[in-house]
Structure formats: structure tokens, C-alpha cells
Amino acid sequence: MDTSLIVNLTYIAASIFFIVGLKMLGSPETARRGNLLSSSGMLLAVVVTLLDQNIIDYRYIAGALLAGSLVGYFAATKVKMTSMPEMVAIFNGFGGIASLLVGSSEYIHSSLNNPALMGAIYLTVLIGGVTFTGSLIAYGKLSEVISGRPFLYKGQQFVNGLLLISILLVGANMLFVQEFITPNQTLILLIVLAFILGVLFVIPIGGADMPVVIALLNSFSGLAACAAGFVITNNVLIVAGALVGASGLILTNIMCKAMNRSLSNVLFSGFGAVSDTSSDSEEDQGEVSPINAQDAYLILEAATSVLIVPGYGMAVAQAQHAVRELGELLEANGAEVKYAIHPVAGRMPGHMNVLLAEANVSYDVLVEPEDVNPIMDTVDVCMVIGANDVVNPDAKDNEGSPIYGMPIIEVDNSKTVFVLKRSMASGFAGIQNPLFFKSNSRMLFGDAKETVSTLVSEFKG
Amino acid sequence: MESQIILLIFILVLSIFLGIELITKVPSTLHTPLMSGANAISGITLVGAILSSGSSELITIILGSSAVFFASINVVGGYLVTNRMLGMFKKK
Numbered sequence A: 001m002d003t004s005l006i007v008n009l010t011y012i013a014a015s016i017f018f019i020v021g022l023k024m025l026g027s028p029e030t031a032r033r034g035n036l037l038s039s040s041g042m043l044l045a046v047v048v049t050l051l052d053q054n055i056i057d058y059r060y061i062a063g064a065l066l067a068g069s070l071v072g073y074f075a076a077t078k079v080k081m082t083s084m085p086e087m088v089a090i091f092n093g094f095g096g097i098a099s100l101l102v103g104s105s106e107y108i109h110s111s112l113n114n115p116a117l118m119g120a121i122y123l124t125v126l127i128g129g130v131t132f133t134g135s136l137i138a139y140g141k142l143s144e145v146i147s148g149r150p151f152l153y154k155g156q157q158f159v160n161g162l163l164l165i166s167i168l169l170v171g172a173n174m175l176f177v178q179e180f181i182t183p184n185q186t187l188i189l190l191i192v193l194a195f196i197l198g199v200l201f202v203i204p205i206g207g208a209d210m211p212v213v214i215a216l217l218n219s220f221s222g223l224a225a226c227a228a229g230f231v232i233t234n235n236v237l238i239v240a241g242a243l244v245g246a247s248g249l250i251l252t253n254i255m256c257k258a259m260n261r262s263l264s265n266v267l268f269s270g271f272g273a274v275s276d277t278s279s280d281s282e283e284d285q286g287e288v289s290p291i292n293a294q295d296a297y298l299i300l301e302a303a304t305s306v307l308i309v310p311g312y313g314m315a316v317a318q319a320q321h322a323v324r325e326l327g328e329l330l331e332a333n334g335a336e337v338k339y340a341i342h343p344v345a346g347r348m349p350g351h352m353n354v355l356l357a358e359a360n361v362s363y364d365v366l367v368e369p370e371d372v373n374p375i376m377d378t379v380d381v382c383m384v385i386g387a388n389d390v391v392n393p394d395a396k397d398n399e400g401s402p403i404y405g406m407p408i409i410e411v412d413n414s415k416t417v418f419v420l421k422r423s424m425a426s427g428f429a430g431i432q433n434p435l436f437f438k439s440n441s442r443m444l445f446g447d448a449k450e451t452v453s454t455l456v457s458e459f460k461g
Numbered sequence B: 001m002e003s004q005i006i007l008l009i010f011i012l013v014l015s016i017f018l019g020i021e022l023i024t025k026v027p028s029t030l031h032t033p034l035m036s037g038a039n040a041i042s043g044i045t046l047v048g049a050i051l052s053s054g055s056s057e058l059i060t061i062i063l064g065s066s067a068v069f070f071a072s073i074n075v076v077g078g079y080l081v082t083n084r085m086l087g088m089f090k091k092k
Helices: A003-024 A031-050 A059-078 A081-108 A115-142 A156-177 A183-202 A207-231 A235-258 A263-268 A279-284 A293-302 A312-317 A320-332 A351-358 A369-378 A448-460 B002-024 B028-042 B045-053 B058-086
Strands: A305-310 A336-340 A381-385 A416-421 A441-445
Touching (some): A003 B028, A059 B058, A081 A115, A081 A183, A081 A351, A081 B028, A115 A207, A207 A263, A207 B028, A235 A263, A235 B002, A235 B028, A293 A441, A312 A320, A312 A448, A320 A336, A351 B028
Parallel strands (some): A305 A381, A381 A416
């Protein structure tokens, strides 16, 4: 058998491993083995690629592989679970830049008179570049190196339009004309434009919309690999890239639906740019009723069913371990405890689930809004921990609200709601939350971790 | 050349539909590991990077090795962190 046949058969095997691996991610019981299977597929593909006869010099490949693996190893073992969104964002970016470099390297010694190949290279470099800088900006926003606020400026549409036209013109020149500028200049210009596009694409999007952006960039990193597959006519890149592309698109769609907003609204509206609502509307709502931890304990102690609703605030306060401890004490006290997780809670899809899993909360008590909303009136106490917009009743009651129509966790229908909150500042969207003013709501002001710890010590004491 | 491209597009289209079928079945609890796992798979571009870095020309060596470097961070980091996360999902 010749090498190329062995290589291609192995690529088929690798593709099967990826597919079955993703299928096994469908259940928490099999997910870990699925990931292992998928990584074995990757190992197979890489090893067999190293057998390629066109490789003249292995030194640089080996060096780069080793260096990259070490960086990846340390990043993966050191990262805190609360920083997972940043981590995934930056990894997306690395995938994108790798595809860009592959595309560029192929461009340098390929025949320019092949529009199909040029088109594939063009897409690889463009998508790879956008993924790279877009992910860097997303990383910056998530790790708060740069402001998480949406960045809007005058003439934004115009600048974006100009940029898109330039990118299309460069593409037309690259595919069909090959005049005006040299091939190298074309490539460099395309890379620069793609980088700028990536920055301008993510910079206007606010921190709380990052789940959508990360999912989308995830999809892009797959599509860039897929396009690279067309450049080097390699099936496994196309299959794997398309799987990732589809995965990212589905997650993007789920996130948008969970906010009742269209993708274009998320990407272009600069949602949350309005600093805050006018103070008049706040006064209309009436008074909030604060409660202290001691009184809250007495209510919790008598409760037979408790629903915990975590949000990004829980991640910021690192309160997940204290929350788990409280949950266990409540269970020991005879209450049924569940955790209701909104799809867009946190800064990436499934963020809250990972944090609670880290704190040892069993995954079968993590439920989705549609599971708990119908039985909400039987819940004695809802504890809203660092969540705001996802429990805002305006989403179903107030047609004028910017979040009207967004599916929420209807905690206001439960008997008592505890809202753990630092202060009365409004949520990310800058929208007042009438939940706080309802007669069954009690505000537990302060740091979420401290408040929960106080409740824990009340139970123990 | 043309028939080859058609074949590749054929593979692309089927893979996308397969991906959609697979991913819609993943529960929301596992969406973060799904993302980081899928992210690791997108590091498959490492294969392309290896193929393009094995030449004797300096510029392609530079571009190719950089691509290998970034893609291997993506692959190794992505799979390891996914494994770490999935190890935390336990049922009592």
C-alpha cells in the first residue's frame, strides 16, 4: 500500500472519531470518553500527517509542536473555571491565526491563475484573521483588560461599509484580475483588512452578549479550518472544520433565542450602551424590602423547596462553593433544592453549569427555565444570586421593555424571592428590574459569597 | 480539478448537516465543554500547518511553524481543559 492511501484511510478513521466523540458529548455520563476519543482521532491525524513524504525538515515542526503543546498544557491545567470564557475565546483565536498562516503559506507558492484555489485561500485568510483579532478583543473584554461596555462611535456604519467594500475589492483582484498590486501586497493587505474587521466586529458588542460572540467565533474558527481544507484539498480538515462550524452556529442560535433577539441585533445594536435608565422610572416602582441574613435564614429553614438561580454575579463573587454548601445544608434540612440555569447566564454557554460542577453540585439538580417555570408557584424560596436580566418580569409583562419577549426564569411566581445583590445598580442591559419591588421579594444586599457564607453559618450554628 | 472541488463541497455539506444533528442533542449543561471540545477539533488545521511547514523555503518554514505552534496550543489546551471540566460533572 502506498503512503497516501494509508494517510487517507487514517483521516477517515480520525473523522469517525471526531463524529462519535461529539455524539458522546450528548450525555454527561459518556462525555469524558467522547472527548478522549476525539483527541485520539486528532493524535492519529497528526501522526499520520508527519509521515508525509513532502516534509523535508522535521526540526521546526517538532520544535513548534513541543512549544505549542507546553503552552496549551499549562494554560489548560492552570486556568480557573471562572476564567473559562476568556480561555475558550483565546483558543478560538489561536485556531483562527493558525488557519490564516496555513492559507498564507500556501498562497506564496501556488499558481495565481486558479480562481477556485485563490477563493479558498482568500476565505481562509479572511475568516482566520477575523477570528484571531475578534477573539483577542473578546478575550480583552471578558478578562476586563478592555472595557466590557459596547463601543460605539459616529460613522460606525460608514467605516464598516467602507471596510467591507475594500475586502470585496481585494478579493476580486486576488481571484480574477491580479493587477494593481503585487501578490505579496495583496496578501498583506487582505490580512490587515481582516484584522481590522475582527476588531471592529467585536468592539461594539457588550460584555453580557459575549456568549453569542464566543459561540460565533467558535464557529468561525471551524470554518477557517474548513476553508484551509479546501486550500490543501484535505478531507479531514473539511469534515472537522464543518462539524465545529455547525456546532458554533447552533450555539449562537440557542443564545439568540434565549434572549429573544436576532443575531444582527446582538452584533450591531450596541445593546446596553445606554448608561442607565432615567431615575423617574425607579421612583415609580415603590420601595424595595431589604432583609438581613438572620431573617432570611428563618425563612429558608422553614422552606421545603428552594430554587437557586445563579448568574454572572455568582462567578464574580466566586460564591459557587459557598452556594453548594448552603444547598447541601438545605437538603439535610429536608428541603428539595434545584438550580435553575438560564441559557445566557454567565459569559459563555453553559458557564454556570461548569462552575457548579466544579463546586461538586450534582448535574441532575441543574434544571432549565422551561422545567421550573410551570411549577414555580410550588417553590417556597427562590434565591437569585448575581442574576438580573434573566429574572426580569418586564420580559413578559412590559411590552415597552427592551428585553420584552425574552424567555425568563419566572421567580416572581414563587412564594418568596431572595435577591442577592451588591447594590441597587441596574443589570447589564441598564434596565430596571421590577422584580426587586414586588411584595414577595426581599433584598439581601452585600457580597454574594459573604451573604451565602453567613447563611451557611446560621444553619450550622 | 472541478470534479474534485464538487466532491469536497459534497463532503462539506454532509458534514454540516451531520454536525447540526449531533450538536442539537447536546444538553445545555454541557455547552461549555462542547465549545472547548469543538474548539480543540478546530485545531485540525494543525494537519495543514504540518504539511505546509515541511519545506526548505525560509518564509514557508516561518509561516508553517508559527501555524503549528498556534494550532498545537489550540489542540492540546482545548482537549485538556475539556477533559478537566468534564471530570467535574458528577452525579450523586
